Amino acid sequence: MAEATGTADPERQAPDGEQGLVQRLPTPSLSFEMALLLPSIVFLAVISFIPLFALLWMSVMEVGIVAGRSSEFVGLEHYADVLTDARHINSWWTTVLYVGSALVLQTVLGVLLAVSLDAVDRAENVFTSVIIMPMMVAPVVVGLLWDFMLSNTFGLYAFILHQFGLFTETPILASDQFALPALVIMDTWQWTPLIVLIVLARLKSIPNQVYEAAAIDGADPWQRFRYVTYPLIKPAIAIALLLRSMDLLRFFDKIFITTGGGPADATKVIGMFIYEQGLRYQNYGPASALGILLLVVTIVIGFLFVEYFMGGAGDDE
Numbered sequence: 001m002a003e004a005t006g007t008a009d010p011e012r013q014a015p016d017g018e019q020g021l022v023q024r025l026p027t028p029s030l031s032f033e034m035a036l037l038l039p040s041i042v043f044l045a046v047i048s049f050i051p052l053f054a055l056l057w058m059s060v061m062e063v064g065i066v067a068g069r070s071s072e073f074v075g076l077e078h079y080a081d082v083l084t085d086a087r088h089i090n091s092w093w094t095t096v097l098y099v100g101s102a103l104v105l106q107t108v109l110g111v112l113l114a115v116s117l118d119a120v121d122r123a124e125n126v127f128t129s130v131i132i133m134p135m136m137v138a139p140v141v142v143g144l145l146w147d148f149m150l151s152n153t154f155g156l157y158a159f160i161l162h163q164f165g166l167f168t169e170t171p172i173l174a175s176d177q178f179a180l181p182a183l184v185i186m187d188t189w190q191w192t193p194l195i196v197l198i199v200l201a202r203l204k205s206i207p208n209q210v211y212e213a214a215a216i217d218g219a220d221p222w223q224r225f226r227y228v229t230y231p232l233i234k235p236a237i238a239i240a241l242l243l244r245s246m247d248l249l250r251f252f253d254k255i256f257i258t259t260g261g262g263p264a265d266a267t268k269v270i271g272m273f274i275y276e277q278g279l280r281y282q283n284y285g286p287a288s289a290l291g292i293l294l295l296v297v298t299i300v301i302g303f304l305f306v307e308y309f310m311g312g313a314g315d316d317e
Contacts, residue, residue, distance in 0.1 A: 077285075091270050117196070118200060128197075183258065187254065199240065214228050249294060255272050274294070
């Protein structure tokens with residue numbers, strides 16, 4: 001074998017017959033896996049970018065929906081309107097309250113349940129299967145189910161609350177104070193299992209030697225969680241928060257089924273407002289501007305989660 005010092009291999013000849021190093025330059029080519037994925041990637045790019053460009057175009061145009069009326073360029077007028085109109089601003093605040101409270105509640109419950117399941121020695125699979133069952137139900141069915149259970153006429157949850165003297169007159173979903181918290185609990189019941197699965201998968205990959213070393217150092221259960229478990233599951237929490245925040249920001253189905261955005265816009269999150277403006281009133285310009293702003297907000301939130309939870313992941317391992 002030739003040494004890596006630049007000397008020629010006497011047994012190998014250059015194309016011109018002189019001795020020299022034979023250099024094999026890598027030829028650019030797609031791997032087999034990428035060749036298989038390329039058609040799907042191109043297809044997804046086409047069906048994603050075409051609607052995005054159409055959305056950008058409608059956000060700066062006054063779209064003419066009446067026969068004979070052409071579309072007019074209005075620039076950033078729609079963006080200025082949605083950022084200054086009181087109803088739009090209220091919808092953004094409702095979205096912030098809903099997304100923030102749901103993320104906190106689901107993350108705390110999800111991590112606690114995952115840690116508890118990881119500590120279970122027996123019947124762990126049974127408990128995990130029971131916990132993830134709500135996630136298998138369609139969101140529309142969840143909305144119908146909770147609307148039925150909270151009904152003042154025949155709902156089980158309403159009946160239990162009535163026994164304690166609560167909500168005897170105004171139904172929960174018809175209350176401007178409690179309709180949004182009820183929707184938060186509804187979504188938490190269904191989607192906390194997703195966070196449980198993600199965090200539990202990460203917990204299963206942590207070696208037992210790490211906890212044994214912490215126990216030898218005299219760490220109590222809280223210290224083991226604070227200084228060992230939490231730093232190691234931060235990337236998993238980041239993934240869970242990314243998935244749930246994107247889903248919560250475009251939350252629509254359960255609100256449409258249960259409250260329709262009411263009462264008095266108390267549950268009209270930004271996704272519901274986009275539906276109302278774009279499909280019900282056919283105000284495509286403002287609805288498109290709201291959609292673009294929602295996309296920007298989603299990207300910013302995702303970036304912040306990645307920076308906070310995964311920025312130092314390499315140091316925590």
